[in-house]
Amino acid sequence: MNDQQPSEKPAGAYLSFFDASGARWLVWKIKESAVDEIRGRGGAPESPSLGRAWLIFLSPRGETRRLAAVPTNWRDLSDAELEALAGEAKPFHRRT
Secondary structure: OOOOOOOOOOOOOEEEEEOOOOOEEEEEEEOHHHHHHHHHOOOOOOOHHHOOOEEEEEOOOOOEEEEOOOOOOHHHOOHHHHHHHHHHOEEOOOOO
16 A cells, blocks of 8 residues: 655646636746756846746746746745745746
8 A cells, every 4th residue: 555645746847836816827947958058049148147947937927937046845835935936036038
């Protein structure tokens, strides 16, 4: 018999969470290697404030936000904690 409980949050590429208004957000991590590739294409300047890896938040309205300081336990945070991080994240627009 297996006593382990399944994780409430999937181990996939992204998580979804609900903000205080009930709106569903998506969040995922952009790894250091991908950040380096984006910078290599001129898509993000070198800046200590942009960090080496990012959390990307996508709002229900399609707004994209980037958080440079990625908490090691971000997958284990509550919806309220993820919403707080989304509030700290800076809006950005993808270059095409």
